[in-house]
Amino acid sequence: MKNELELKVQAWLDGELPDHEARRMGEWIARDSEAAALAAELGCVKKAMFRHETAVALGESREFYWSKIQRQIQREAGVRRSRGLPWYARLRKYMLPLTGMAALACMLLMAVVRSGSPAFDEISSTGEGMEAVTFHDQSAQMTVVWLQDNSPAKVDQAAQKSIRYEDEPGTVIDLQ
């Protein structure tokens, strides 16, 4: 007989089955000799246990008694959890994700700061009557802003003629 059927026989004997199922089990046990034998054996065991088991009387209600046990289990489980890990391990549990998040935030901040800092001038304006000519020399890391008057008399002496630039590396050409 299967273990499942054995358990059902036991449940039938203890009166734990619903009515319709208990009725079917009763009919089956009446027909099946093996089931009947098991039911008889279990019935004997049950009677023997009832007869010899010491009766324990509770001074409080059944629900209150079990709720005390439940509370005690919960209390001990909490203490065991908190005692299970040393303080540095518990700290590390929170610190690791926080440190990761902080590092990520720092990297994002640095990226934002750097992206907002272009290498050369962004905005420029020159006063009336003046002209500004801007030269960038990336190798020398220098920007020269040459200021000159716009008047025709001054144009002939434009200082931009005095400025040399490098056509190719190592070749300096004088514009004058």
Place this chain on the structure above:
Amino acid sequence: MRSATRVLLSTFLLAAAAASAGDMKLEAHLVWGTNDEKGGPNCKPVDAELAAKLHGMLKWKNYFEITNQTASIPLNKTQDLKMSDHCTIRIKNLGGSRVEISCIGEGKPVDQRVETLTPPKWLVWGGDSKHDTAWFVGLRSDDAKAGDANTVISKN
């Protein structure tokens, strides 16, 4: 646990504040370019690094320093550097090495621009002067030498 989180957050906020805000140290040099061998009585040799850059880009044989000034400008503050009786540089620290700078000649704004000045980059204004000479104002960030946070203006 709470205190550890507070410490971490404080550190992060301080680092963020230090990265984004702070004083900007600058140095400015008024330089005279000439083909003469000697400068005036108040002239002295120009900063070697600046001189090398000027020699590489401009035609004059000699460059002499007339004045130099340094300043430490707090974030979003403006400061004037008087380079001579005729020339003043007005600088506003925009943060993140960015500055809004104006060149003021004879009391009038001549040129205004927003630049990112990260060491060792130089920004140089220049213009013609008499007898085939020229004036220059060189400006660069001095953050690499930053030591104290006090506002300093020195004049040679």
